[in-house]
Amino acid sequence: MTSYTEKVAPDTKTFKEEILKLKKEKNAVILAHNYQIGEVQDIADFIGDSLELARKASNLDADVIVFCGVDFMAETAAILSPEKTVLLPAADANCPMAEMITAGELRVLKERFPDAAVVCYVNTSAEVKAESYICCTSSNAVKIVESLDEDQIIFVPDKNLGSYVARFTDKQIMPWEGFCFVHDRITPEDVINARKLHPDAEVLVHPECRAEVVDLADHVYSTSGMIKHVCESGNKEFIIGTEVGIIHRMNKDCPDKSCYPLSPNAICITMKRTDLHKVLRSLETLTPEMTVPKDVADKARLAIRRMLDIK
Ligand code: 13P
Numbered sequence: 001m002t003s004y005t006e007k008v009a010p011d012t013k014t015f016k017e018e019i020l021k022l023k024k025e026k027n028a029v030i031l032a033h034n035y036q037i038g039e040v041q042d043i044a045d046f047i048g049d050s051l052e053l054a055r056k057a058s059n060l061d062a063d064v065i066v067f068c069g070v071d072f073m074a075e076t077a078a079i080l081s082p083e084k085t086v087l088l089p090a091a092d093a094n095c096p097m098a099e100m101i102t103a104g105e106l107r108v109l110k111e112r113f114p115d116a117a118v119v120c121y122v123n124t125s126a127e128v129k130a131e132s133y134i135c136c137t138s139s140n141a142v143k144i145v146e147s148l149d150e151d152q153i154i155f156v157p158d159k160n161l162g163s164y165v166a167r168f169t170d171k172q173i174m175p176w177e178g179f180c181f182v183h184d185r186i187t188p189e190d191v192i193n194a195r196k197l198h199p200d201a202e203v204l205v206h207p208e209c210r211a212e213v214v215d216l217a218d219h220v221y222s223t224s225g226m227i228k229h230v231c232e233s234g235n236k237e238f239i240i241g242t243e244v245g246i247i248h249r250m251n252k253d254c255p256d257k258s259c260y261p262l263s264p265n266a267i268c269i270t271m272k273r274t275d276l277h278k279v280l281r282s283l284e285t286l287t288p289e290m291t292v293p294k295d296v297a298d299k300a301r302l303a304i305r306r307m308l309d310i311k
């Protein structure tokens, strides 16, 4: 029998109907990050930032989680719910920043600074999480660092998020030299030009942006923090300094507001590798499945749980 996904180019509506049907049959839940393409966001049961998605993944009544995002997000879900089948529909949806530090490199750093606490951004591999005391995301990084007793903090892998956190704490932050290519390429000139084009707009940027871009912004938020701000603000216009996929959700959630990308080049190509066809194929075949070896998952879970315990 020909599988549904082998048929020639069914339309979006047909894809959606098949996905909904299979989702029910397999008792699956679809989670999507705010950067996913519009069609994928539209079929998701829950859309969010990294922290919201991790919390959701830890607390779901389902047999299957279809994670429309990148590898470290699906890994985190698999670590938190080892009894569930976690699918990453685009097997090659990796996060280049997460690959900028290895567990071996972190071990060397820990040996050099034995009194420092290790905070890892959730954008890391399971092996790096397993070597860390606690995780953080862009929405809770300052709170997580402030919750620790140690004065020295090894902060991996994002140097920009590390330097943002350093603005709000007296602790010594020792950032790794990693970065997100999507946010790090946004320049102060981009902000100046966008303000010229939209003089009444507020500028919101993500803390993965460079310090000199953060300096020029009106507000700094995680992706869901930006959406909340846009919806609740009395202002009408916003310049959005993060990955462009977020504009879809802003237009949907707050249609009375105008949101302009700070840089049209802020595109995370790996976030765009998931589409409806891959989601459908993934539900049909229950592949590609994300698994994490038990010894690594057991250690990494401690770091993730410590983060989730801090409200
Ligand atoms: P948040 O959605 O947690 O702000 O993170 C952005 C990001 O880069 C995810 O890869």
Ligand code: SF4
Binding pocket: 070, 094, 095, 096, 097, 098, 123, 180, 181, 182, 183, 243, 268, 270, 271
């Ligand atoms: Fe990684 Fe940056 Fe893409 Fe987020 S936007 S998945 S941090 S490369």
